[in-house]
Ligand SMILES: COc1ccc(S(=O)(=O)N2Cc3cc(-c4ccc(C=O)o4)ccc3N(Cc3cncn3C)C[C@H]2Cc2ccc(O)cc2)cc1
């Protein structure tokens with residue numbers, strides 16, 4: 001057998017410790033002087049989206065300080081219309097999406113100037129249909145997903161050229177059926193999620209070779225049960241989400257050994273502090289905590305988690321409330 005980077009699973013597999021994960025996330029957002037919290041100011045808006053979505057999946061959104069969050073988001077909208085990660089930071093499509101996702105969950109899209117957000121997103125589209133993340137112009141297909149997801153949540157997809165956006169995504173498709181961040185870039189599970197998600201929102205999934213891509217995705221599963229993001233890489237719980245959400249949209253989730261993956265994810269819990277890490281025994285963080293929970297929600301309805309929409313990575317009930325119907329292959 002070829003050498004495979006993988007890990008040995010610990011012998012005991014803990015059950016899902018939901019109360020501990022809820023306490024971890026609620027505490028993370030409250031003691032603001034704590035070291036880790038201060039180190040993530042540059043991505044605060046996304047950190048809040050990760051924590052609040054995880055709490056909502058566990059039925060704990062009403063334990064959060066909605067007024068404080070809404071005020072913070074209002075203070076992060078810049079004159080340009082874009083939203084920044086924290087106050088006094090530059091706006092970016094990443095944080096504009098996170099803010100719109102949070103406001104959609106709180107059903108509070110009226111606290112920001114929607115027309116100015118739409119204009120900020122529209123201004124990011126390039127002549128070739130791609131999107132720059134901010135005014136400095138870096139292009140990455142991740143930002144195409146941010147633009148399309150943001151506008152669809154606001155019911156304003158009319159503001160951009162969808163056909164050209166889809167053309168650019170297709171230029172990022174590789175011979176292995178996967179997608180990279182730009183034309184010619186190597187396939188990576190995170191970028192595949194962005195491209196499949198964009199095509200799901202715009203109704204262009206028929207342009208994907210679902211069998212070839214589905215095969216590449218299920219090849220991410222290792223003997224430990226965990227999934228990696230590219231061949232030869234170690235397993236990591238966040239790839240559970242990127243791979244599973246894409247497979248679900250492509251109608252091929254059953255190609256994964258669910259039981260083995262569930263066991264891997266459960267061993268990534270910190271049974272003392274709560275939270276999930278990328279691999280058993282590593283440091284936990286809100287990012288991996290969200291993606292561990294969203295993966296479990298996709299894998300088994302018997303966990304007492306709300307169901308997650310694979311396209312938007314938001315609770316299904318929020319997508320239903322917005323009347324959105326992202327497409328899936330059956
Ligand atoms: C710890 O090192 C990193 C490296 C990259 C990043 S990132 O912002 O480019 N990003 C998101 C990300 C976040 C965290 C994290 C720690 C604490 C918090 C509080 O909310 O969030 C940790 C990792 C991380 N990464 C890096 C990563 C995850 N698994 C493997 N790696 C290398 C992902 C990275 C890219 C990204 C993914 C999704 C997204 O919506 C935005 C950015 C952040 C920290």
Ligand SMILES: [Zn+2]
Nearest residue numbers: 236237238278
């Ligand atoms: Zn990870």
